[in-house]
Amino acid sequence: xxxxxxxxxxxxxxxxxxxxxxxxxxxxxxxxxGPGSATWAVHGDFTAMMAGGIASLLVQMLHxxxxxxxxxxxxxxxxxxxxxxxxxxxxxxxxxxSTEAAERMIARVRSVHARVKGTLPNGTAYAADDPHLLTxxxxxxxxxxxxxxxxxxxxxxxDARADRYLAEMATIAHRLGARDVPEDRHQLxxxxxxxxAELRVDARTRMVARTLLNQPAPTPALVPVSKWLxxxxxxxxxxxxxxxxxxEATGAMRPxxxxxxxxxxxxxxxALAG
Numbered sequence: 001x002x003x004x005x006x007x008x009x010x011x012x013x014x015x016x017x018x019x020x021x022x023x024x025x026x027x028x029x030x031x032x033x034g035p036g037s038a039t040w041a042v043h044g045d046f047t048a049m050m051a052g053g054i055a056s057l058l059v060q061m062l063h064x065x066x067x068x069x070x071x072x073x074x075x076x077x078x079x080x081x082x083x084x085x086x087x088x089x090x091x092x093x094x095x096x097x098s099t100e101a102a103e104r105m106i107a108r109v110r111s112v113h114a115r116v117k118g119t120l121p122n123g124t125a126y127a128a129d130d131p132h133l134l135t136x137x138x139x140x141x142x143x144x145x146x147x148x149x150x151x152x153x154x155x156x157x158x159d160a161r162a163d164r165y166l167a168e169m170a171t172i173a174h175r176l177g178a179r180d181v182p183e184d185r186h187q188l189x190x191x192x193x194x195x196x197a198e199l200r201v202d203a204r205t206r207m208v209a210r211t212l213l214n215q216p217a218p219t220p221a222l223v224p225v226s227k228w229l230x231x232x233x234x235x236x237x238x239x240x241x242x243x244x245x246x247x248e249a250t251g252a253m254r255p256x257x258x259x260x261x262x263x264x265x266x267x268x269x270x271a272l273a274g
Contacts, residue, residue, distance in 0.1 A: 021089055021092055021093060021097070022097070022101065023092065023093065023096045023097050023101075024097075024098065025097065025098040025099075026098060029098050029099055031094075031095070031096060031097055031098055031099055031101075031102055032094060032095075032099060032102050032171065032172070033095060033168055037164075037168055038161045038162070038164040038165035038168055039095055039165055039168045039169060040095065040096070041149070041154075041157075041161070041165075042145055042146060042149045042157075042165050043091060043092075043095045043096075043145070045149065045152070045153045045265060045269070046265075046268050046269075046272065047152060047153070047229065047232075047261060047264055047265035047268050047269075048145075048148040048149050048151075048152040048153040048261075048265065049088075049091075049145065049148065050229045050232075050233075051148045051152060051229050051232035051233045051235075051236060051261060052144040052145040052146075052147065052148030052149070052233070052236065053084065053087065053088070053144070053145075053233070054212065054213075054229065054230060054232075054233025054234070054236075055144040055147065055148065055233045055234070055236035055237055056140050056141045056143075056144035056145070057212055058209060058212070058233070058234070058237060058241065058245060058247075059140040059143075059144065059237065059238075059241050060136075060137050060140045060141070061205055061208050061209060061212075062199040062200065062201065062205065062241065062244055062245075063133065063136055063137075063195075063198060063199055064120050064124075064126075064198075064200065065120065065126035065127075065130065065133050066133060066136065066137055067204060067205055067208060068118055068120055068126050069116045069118075069126070069128045070083075070208060071204055071208065072116075072118045073115075073116045073118070073128075076208060076211055077211055080211055080212060080215045081215060081218060089105075090105055090109060093105045094106065094172055103175075106172070106175045106176060109176060110129070110176060110177065112128075113127075113128040113129040113134075113176070113177070114128075114129055116128035116129075129177050131177055131178055131179040131180075132179070134173065134176055134177050134178035134179075135173065135178040135179060135180060135181055135182075135191070136191075136195055136198075138169070138170075138172070138173035138176070138178055138181060139181075139182055139188060139191050139192055139195075140192075142165070142166055142169045142182075142188070143188055143192060143238075144236060146162055146165060146166070147236045148232075148236055150162070151235075151236060151258055151261075152232065152258065152261045152262055152265055153262075153265060159185065162185055163183075163184040163185055166182060166183055166184055166185065166187075166188060167183040167184065170182070170183045192238075196240060199241075199244065200244070201244050201245065201246075205245075209245060213230055213234075225264065225268075228260065228261065228264060229261075229264075231250065231253070231257055232257055232260075232261040234247050234250050235250055235253065235254045235257045235258070
C-alpha cells in the first residue's frame with residue numbers, strides 16, 4: 001500500500017475504532033446475518049454509514065427521552081467522538097462479528113440501558129430500556145442508514161432488499177428490548193409518522209446538535225472529510241426533521257452534496273482496499 005494510501009486508511013479506521021475490534025468468526029459461523037445479507041450490504045460503506053450515523057443522531061435527539069439519556073448520562077460535550085466510536089463498534093460487531101461476540105455486545109448494551117434512567121425537565125420519568133423509546137431509536141437509525149446507502153452508495157438498491165434489511169435489523173432491536181418494531185418500509189414510514197407528535201426541539205437539543213455538527217476532526221488531514229460528511233448527514237434528514245432543527249436551508253444543496261459524497265466514497269473505498 002502506498003504511504004499516503006496507508007495513512008488515509010489508518011486514520012479512517014481509527015475514527016470508528018475498527019482496528020481495535022475482533023470481527024473474526026469461527027468456521028461455519030456467519031454471525032447474525034452473513035455475507036449474503038442485506039445488512040452486510042447496507043453497512044458495508046464507510047462514507048454512507050458515517051453520513052447516516054450523523055442523520056440518525058440528529059433525528060434521535062428530537063425525542064425528549066432520548067435526548068435526556070445523552071444529556072444526563074454521557075460526557076457528550078467532551079467525548080462526542082468516543083460516543084460515535086462506541087456506536088460504530090456496536091454496529092460493526094453485531095453486523096460482522098461472530099454470533100457469540102454479537103450476543104455479548106447486545107447484552108452489554110442492555111446492561112448499560114438498564115442504568116440510564118431519570119426525569120425530564122417537565123417531571124416525566126424516562127428510561128433508556130423503555131420498549132417504545134428503543135423502537136424509536138432503532139427506527140431513526142435504520143431509516144437513516146437505508147437513506148444513506150440508497151443516496152450515496154447504491155441508488156438502485158431494490159425495494160425488496162430494503163425491506164429485507166429492515167426485517168434483519170429488527171432482530172437486533174427485539175434483542176435489545178424493543179417492541180412492535182417496523183420490518184418493512186411501509187411499517188417504518190407509519191411508525192415515524194405516528195411518533196412525530198412526541199418530537200420537539202429546545203435549548204438542550206440545540207446544544208447537543210451543535211456539539212455533534214461542530215465536533216473537531218480526529219486529525220488535521222481529515223478536516224475536509226469530516227466537514228463534508230457532516231453536510232452529507234444533514235442532507236439525509238427527512239424534511240420534517242430538518243425543519244425542527246432549522247436546517248432546511250440545505251435542501252437546495254442536496255444534488256451537489258450527493259454527487260460529492262459519492263466521489264468521496266469512491267476515494268475512501270480506494271484507500272481502504274489497498
